[in-house]
Amino acid sequence: MSMIAQPVAPEPTPRSLPSRTVAVAEGDGIGPEITAAVLSILRAADPTLGFEPVVVGLKAYESGAMAGFGADLMQAITRHGVLLKGPITTPQGGGFKSVNVSLRKTLGLYANLRPCVAYHPFVQTLHPGIDVVIVRENEEDTYAGIEHRQSNEVYQCLKLITRPGCERIIRYAFEYARAHGRRKVTCMTKDNIMKLTDGLFHKVFDEFAPLYPDIATEHMIIDIGTAKMAVSPERFDVVVTLNLYGDILSDVAAEVAGSIGLAPSSNVGQTCAMFEAVHGSAPDIAGQDIANPSGMLLSAVMMLVHLGRGAPATRIHNAWLRTLEDGLHTADIFREGSARCVGTREFADAVIARLDQRPERLAAVDYPAQDPESLVHPTADAMPCRVATKQLVGVDVFLNWDQPGRDANDLGARMEALAGPQFRLSLITNRGVKVYPDGLPQTLCTDHWRCRFPAAGEDSATPYAIAALLVRIAEAGLDAVKTENLYTFDGERGYSQAQGE
């Protein structure tokens, strides 16, 4: 492999791009040195891009900002719409919150993108063909963080899935696929079990798919899908999935690609976006000029593409690929066959020296200089949401009940008597399993019982009837810990039935 950089297909001198400023946070640990390296490359490739430094991470925590950033960061990101962020060290304990979780939630960064690519044979991998982008919903699911302990024994977390949330992440996945010349979008859910919540995600996917006839679509159950990602990731292109599944799946994809140290990511919202490497702040090697700036550099490339600055993005990405090919490797990926082990600074200089070159063996990239607005606001023309007619048809009342023996028939008899004229008791479940009427002795009964009260008559379920039911339950000395109203929407049942119902 030649050590001397030979221009292969020289790029035309880029026409001047409009001036633009982005917020940059160098972060902790190796953050400052990799940020310096990345900015030097950006300055060389995109001279009209400016940077506003902002503070995030340890310095912010130490100055009392529990979220790891202060008002200046919020102002900068709101002003510029974009943050390029170095890795952060979150202090342990003491109520410090993760910067990413805080930013994601407060700025509405609903899409988390993780491209996972193998750079075979220059970086070791079990799956040379992998080139996949995971598009993970970033705000909903069990990550909304709504948990309640309801009895001595039972803890609950709410999984919330919304139609607008599904629409914008799925729309984003399709728009991303189209803008990047991707051919297929795979949707992964567990809708064979969670028919309402995951079912909604799958349904919205099926609604949007026809709007993108140029893109192939498929759906997989998440368990099989993740397993296939582990053993044959080459079969995937773009994958869109719910928050929790995407969390697991993107780590699997990054590991099997073998390039987690090189992996970039973005968190994209309606009005702003944040770009950062997947790796951490590695304080053990900080300040030694040996860290690999590639993850943050490729994140910066994603940022340029997001901003519609396709020309410098293409130059940097191809120069970086050529540097890998030329065997100039930082210590983390240096191995037999590498030409030379270089430091952070020298690696950046090598990329700058190759800004007019393209890779010879790895696939070169060519980002279009698209209108960034088409990607940043994919939901501007979301599906019109038909408002369904909602009707209250009953209520599930959850009890904390721990009478000795925990005999569901005892509880059933008491609740039958309390149903009143507006309701009837249709069943009691314990952890979702029917225990009344006709329960089975094998069922483990915790101290947490769901009593289902359908309306006895057409219009007898009202908020007042529910409040009165709660009063009767309290007067009987029973402990209702929560309620879930039962509704139909356009006449269709809006709640799951219990086993045997």
Add this chain to the structure above:
Amino acid sequence: MSMIAQPVAPEPTPRSLPSRTVAVAEGDGIGPEITAAVLSILRAADPTLGFEPVVVGLKAYESGAMAGFGADLMQAITRHGVLLKGPITTPQGGGFKSVNVSLRKTLGLYANLRPCVAYHPFVQTLHPGIDVVIVRENEEDTYAGIEHRQSNEVYQCLKLITRPGCERIIRYAFEYARAHGRRKVTCMTKDNIMKLTDGLFHKVFDEFAPLYPDIATEHMIIDIGTAKMAVSPERFDVVVTLNLYGDILSDVAAEVAGSIGLAPSSNVGQTCAMFEAVHGSAPDIAGQDIANPSGMLLSAVMMLVHLGRGAPATRIHNAWLRTLEDGLHTADIFREGSARCVGTREFADAVIARLDQRPERLAAVDYPAQDPESLVHPTADAMPCRVATKQLVGVDVFLNWDQPGRDANDLGARMEALAGPQFRLSLITNRGVKVYPDGLPQTLCTDHWRCRFPAAGEDSATPYAIAALLVRIAEAGLDAVKTENLYTFDGERGYSQAQGE
């Protein structure tokens, strides 16, 4: 590789075991032929084991049993405590329920075990060293199947995690590890996000670990853990995890082992257990005598061990390993290097012919003839559950509110006015993100709002006060769709705080 079976370390003639009958369901597709093969091997190795045939699957569905089995199966499994089950074809649509989900729920089969083993070099695998058992909680989590649509836009699934549920699966994992000479149990959760629910699972794991000082323990976050299972499964031994994570993780482990067609599984409860292959009913190759009976055979081995019949389990398992080594392979694993491609029947005969042999290259097994009761009832002496003092300290009321503009400040003002003397409004969140007071314009607001009402005074939160609050909300024309009471337990907050609370 020798084609002639040479006894290497002949087993002593097994002493006669007590008579025992198990229920057997042959299932659909290839089920009948692999069941016949497996029973012939069981008869040869364990003559005092009897079989009661039961109907499950298509024949049961066709006779009107929507769950895929009838009362006869329930009676047989209750009588014998054990079911060996062939693969089932679940008819599509029409309300047919999965046999496994139905059996699991009604019989309380709380532990799903999936051993994943590589048989290198006789069966192809990327990870020759994998030998892991996934112990998956089988009843709780989002799989309790409690879902409610609450507004035009928002759907909810409850994730329920209980202390007794955590205790028995974790106890089972440790007991299993000890009984099978395993050295390490890894617990996987996402308790950095779900601090109450997943936090409970992790906490119970940490409580039980000291009772098993002979077994090493570790905890991993499920995203990293699943990724490590994909690329370095050799580092794991026994893994215990929650239902959803276990569903994904066990498919990943089975795929990377490369032997999903050979993989057995068990579903174990307090009083009964079910054993079956992981693979499906493969109707396309049914009746041709080419199916591989190994998955069901290894499931039968797990059943024998579960019943304390270690001697025949050892004989069968070693004979099966020797058959693999001898290159007698069914079509699914036949390849260059195999000695001969054999049919279902011939494969079974080959195993029977080797019942006094042990493998020469693969690791032989030696199951102890343990007391089965120690495994079947691991929770008999569960941790004493201290009853905490619960105090009602407020309520979260969830509203469906879709006034034009969806201005949280409007809603906040209205709810402040409705709080009454017993409560105060502390905040409103939308999908878990605080939108009142001091919301941010970037937050996407759905039509679903959580209003948190802490008690205004020490004892002012009562069930009656909550019912009265609901009445005031209804009178104001607002639509409360659910409530979640807020409690402390022994003075400790039993609910998550919102971002910024």
